[in-house]
Amino acid sequence: MKSTSLKSEAMDKLNTISFLFSMATKNFPNIKSVRALCQQGSRSDQGADCHDVDDDHWLNCGIAPIATPMSSHPQYCRTRKSWGINALGTLVVEVEADDGTVGVGVTIGGEPGCYIVEKHLSKFVEGQDPRNVELMWDQMFKGTINYGRKGLPIQAISAVDLALWDLLGKLRNEPVYSLLGGKTKERLPVYSTTARPDIAQKLGFVGAKIPCCYGPSAGDDGLQKNVEYFKSWREKVGPDFPLSLDCYMALTVPYATKLARCLEPYGIKWIEEYLMPDCYDGYCQVRENLRASSILLATGEHEYTRYGFQKLLESRCVDIIQPDITWLGGMTEARRVVAMASATDTLVIPHGSSVFSYHLQYAFNNCPLAEYINLSHKADQIVPYFGGLFPDEPLPKDGFIDLPDRPGFGVTLKKDNLTRPYARAIEDSRKNALANLQKLNPVKATFPF
Numbered sequence: 001m002k003s004t005s006l007k008s009e010a011m012d013k014l015n016t017i018s019f020l021f022s023m024a025t026k027n028f029p030n031i032k033s034v035r036a037l038c039q040q041g042s043r044s045d046q047g048a049d050c051h052d053v054d055d056d057h058w059l060n061c062g063i064a065p066i067a068t069p070m071s072s073h074p075q076y077c078r079t080r081k082s083w084g085i086n087a088l089g090t091l092v093v094e095v096e097a098d099d100g101t102v103g104v105g106v107t108i109g110g111e112p113g114c115y116i117v118e119k120h121l122s123k124f125v126e127g128q129d130p131r132n133v134e135l136m137w138d139q140m141f142k143g144t145i146n147y148g149r150k151g152l153p154i155q156a157i158s159a160v161d162l163a164l165w166d167l168l169g170k171l172r173n174e175p176v177y178s179l180l181g182g183k184t185k186e187r188l189p190v191y192s193t194t195a196r197p198d199i200a201q202k203l204g205f206v207g208a209k210i211p212c213c214y215g216p217s218a219g220d221d222g223l224q225k226n227v228e229y230f231k232s233w234r235e236k237v238g239p240d241f242p243l244s245l246d247c248y249m250a251l252t253v254p255y256a257t258k259l260a261r262c263l264e265p266y267g268i269k270w271i272e273e274y275l276m277p278d279c280y281d282g283y284c285q286v287r288e289n290l291r292a293s294s295i296l297l298a299t300g301e302h303e304y305t306r307y308g309f310q311k312l313l314e315s316r317c318v319d320i321i322q323p324d325i326t327w328l329g330g331m332t333e334a335r336r337v338v339a340m341a342s343a344t345d346t347l348v349i350p351h352g353s354s355v356f357s358y359h360l361q362y363a364f365n366n367c368p369l370a371e372y373i374n375l376s377h378k379a380d381q382i383v384p385y386f387g388g389l390f391p392d393e394p395l396p397k398d399g400f401i402d403l404p405d406r407p408g409f410g411v412t413l414k415k416d417n418l419t420r421p422y423a424r425a426i427e428d429s430r431k432n433a434l435a436n437l438q439k440l441n442p443v444k445a446t447f448p449f
């Protein structure tokens, strides 16, 4: 009798232990190392810098002129590469966990970006639990504040953050959109930024966007040519194909207002980034000037973090914001911006950035349309946005982007032609890891603000 009771007690204990074990969460490895890579020697393709194209490429004015903020300087008005739009090039970040799983993120930034990632940002990442994306983002942002806030430091943070999300997806064996809350749509429609809207239409894209050819320094003659250019494409694609205009920060308030009014009869869907990104008052003024117009207003490709987008959203100066996920602060910051935009019913149509944008767009309802920048030389064929960096990058087909059911961002990095200019010793990564593993838990509770 006694032996039966002991046996049953032991069984109960065993069941309790196995129940508790089954209730325990999965073990996650910590982050072992952060590596920053850029393209070496002559760049074979644009990689993650969509402007780093050949001299005769349409994006470098190989088919038609493209206005930029530098168009008013005669020595820099003929091509975009003449003033160094591609000065930095690709930055690739790898984040490796203790179990050997590697996450990959990209941005522009080249060798200076590699320096920031290896010499500074790695401090906040190595040794961390990869699930703590908010903690790492906060430390990277605040840790770079004396030289950061916008531009290169935030682009470098973006690449690290995207690598963390890719790593998390691989460790959890789920796509990133799933980590963000799952799919809000089964298929994602896509439009094309291109010099050949007629070809984009034939390829099945749901709309197209062409560059604005001339800025204010080209005078009334340039304005007339801009109108003729848009009109000629409207005639080629017919009245029902959505057609927009990208002004790449090249215009002024009166010029943007006048150009928009001239183009309205030709069915322009939206006019994009007509002013410099910090000209918030100017964007408000154009909104006011075009209050009666049906043209949608768009900007944000060169805006950074929630602080920058708050300025655009609270003033209601545009209908569409266009964050670049590989520039504005990565996925951790992008999801905040998307949430802020939903509160003002502002559409989010991200700039380029391929899979890194697509996963965000699948996960949030106010991101209804993807951009595909056609990076083939003559804008006449569908090629990967990131050149040869990710051979399995999903491509648009019949007007949709369909994402394969793969973990992380679902793409494989091809490391040919990549180099690590500021490679650190394993010991350096271990020192960072040890510092982060020594958790300084508070022992006395205090009111935290």
Ligand SMILES: [Mg+2]
Pocket: 246, 248, 272, 273, 301, 351
């Ligand atoms: Mg643009």
